[in-house]
Amino acid sequence: MQSPLRHGRAALGTTIAGGALAALSQAPERASRLLRHRYPTVAVTGMTGVGKTRLADRLSRRASAQAAEQGTADVGSAVMERRTRRDARLRGYRFRVVPGENAATRLGALDEVFHDEPVDGVLHVVANGHATPRRTAGTTGTGVATREEQLAAELEDWSITAHRIASMAVRRDRPTWLIIAVTKADLFADDVEAAVDYYSPGSGSPFGDKLDELRALAGGAKLSIDVLPVCAQGGGKKSTDPSRLTDKECTELLARLELRMAQLSGHV
Numbered sequence: 001m002q003s004p005l006r007h008g009r010a011a012l013g014t015t016i017a018g019g020a021l022a023a024l025s026q027a028p029e030r031a032s033r034l035l036r037h038r039y040p041t042v043a044v045t046g047m048t049g050v051g052k053t054r055l056a057d058r059l060s061r062r063a064s065a066q067a068a069e070q071g072t073a074d075v076g077s078a079v080m081e082r083r084t085r086r087d088a089r090l091r092g093y094r095f096r097v098v099p100g101e102n103a104a105t106r107l108g109a110l111d112e113v114f115h116d117e118p119v120d121g122v123l124h125v126v127a128n129g130h131a132t133p134r135r136t137a138g139t140t141g142t143g144v145a146t147r148e149e150q151l152a153a154e155l156e157d158w159s160i161t162a163h164r165i166a167s168m169a170v171r172r173d174r175p176t177w178l179i180i181a182v183t184k185a186d187l188f189a190d191d192v193e194a195a196v197d198y199y200s201p202g203s204g205s206p207f208g209d210k211l212d213e214l215r216a217l218a219g220g221a222k223l224s225i226d227v228l229p230v231c232a233q234g235g236g237k238k239s240t241d242p243s244r245l246t247d248k249e250c251t252e253l254l255a256r257l258e259l260r261m262a263q264l265s266g267h268v
């Protein structure tokens with residue numbers, strides 16, 4: 001007669017073997033789930049010149065400041081930029097910077113991040129009307145556009161992106177997070193609160209109304225929305241001008257944004 005112990009062992013062995021086989025067949029799926037958990041994908045959207053590349057570079061600790069200072073950085077990239085942030089605990093983000101308007105590759109990039117390989121979170125970048133106008137080919141000097149024109153263009157750009165986010169959010173079970181990053185805060189240090197209000201749900205502003213629409217479409221439980229001021233480059237080393245932000249203040253804003261992203265991604 002078989003001892004209960006041996007029987008138990010045999011059963012245990014089978015279970016382990018079965019478990020290992022099952023694990024093996026699920027390996028790719030499990031690996032991708034682990035990758036998504038540790039390195040969630042983040043779409044970085046917003047119109048040309050608002051500061052998407054700069055912000056993604058700061059968040060991924062990539063040194064683009066030098067390129068910008070040397071004048072080699074190209075405002076308004078036509079291709080989707082990919083950046084990965086890794087921290088010491090093997091957690092981070094995979095950023096996908098979607099080209100702004102004017103780029104022929106924009107629609108494909110929007111399809112990719114919101115449909116083909118839907119992202120976990122969205123960082124929509126706005127600049128309170130301080131987007132750097134893109135130069136028209138063949139001309140020199142910076143392009144000109146009033147702040148009102150810039151805000152109108154931002155709103156139009158946001159309408160398109162918001163619809164994509166809504167359709168992605170309704171298709172999935174897990175919630176999607178959205179952060180409106182109000183960047184270049186160093187340029188409007190005295191008006192940061194007013195700017196954040198303008199970009200907030202329920203504010204009654206044109207942008208706020210669009211956010212309310214998005215929330216209604218996606219369903220409140222399926223979409224979390226945060227609005228955070230940030231700046232990707234300091235307002236000056238040790239600014240004594242109270243209307244500008246210091247490098248330190250910018251770094252603090254960036255840290256707050258990073259903390260929120262970490263919370264939303266379950267990293268902390």
Ligand SMILES: Nc1nc2c(ncn2[C@@H]2O[C@H](COP(=O)(O)OP(=O)(O)O)[C@@H](O)[C@H]2O)c(=O)[nH]1
Nearest residue numbers: 048049050051052053054076132184231232233
């Ligand atoms: N003052 C200031 N300028 C910024 C900031 N972020 C980006 N810029 C500048 O704005 C311009 C556009 O930035 P970029 O990241 O290329 O915009 P993108 O077209 O959205 O990728 C560049 O000249 C940047 O140096 C910021 O936080 N503060």
Ligand SMILES: [Mg+2]
Nearest residue numbers: 052053076077
């Ligand atoms: Mg760019």
